[in-house]
Amino acid sequence: MPRRVLQGVVVSNKCDKTITVTVQRRVMHPVYKKFITRSKKFTAHDENNQCQVGQGVKIRECRPISKTKHWEVVFES
Template sequence: MPKRILQGVVTSDQNEQTVTVLVERRFKHPLLHKTVRKSKKYRAHDEQNTFKVGDTVRIQECAPKSKTKRWEVLTA
């Protein structure tokens, strides 16, 4: 089964080898038929600490690296 890939914006890079990525998704409300925006934050592994706040990155599912990290950064 292929691993999920999401795209989002880095909101925090304060931790060592970790970035927080805000991923926004859009969908149509089933009853109101208007576009709704929902967002969620993911903690992703950044091996070389290359990404900074404001960067747009792609993250991919991976095996758990810590208590909260289940994603790793692919590319900018």
């Protein structure tokens, strides 16, 4: 089964080998038919501590690494 890949922006890199990524998506409001921006934060595994705050990254689903971390960094852009 293919792993999900999401694209977002790094908002925190204070933890060791862990970053927090905000992923935004646009959904249509069911009544008003306007597009709304929804965002969610994910914690991702950054093995070499390379990512900086404000950097765009792609994250991929992986096995659970800790209680809240089950994503890994795939590509830094």
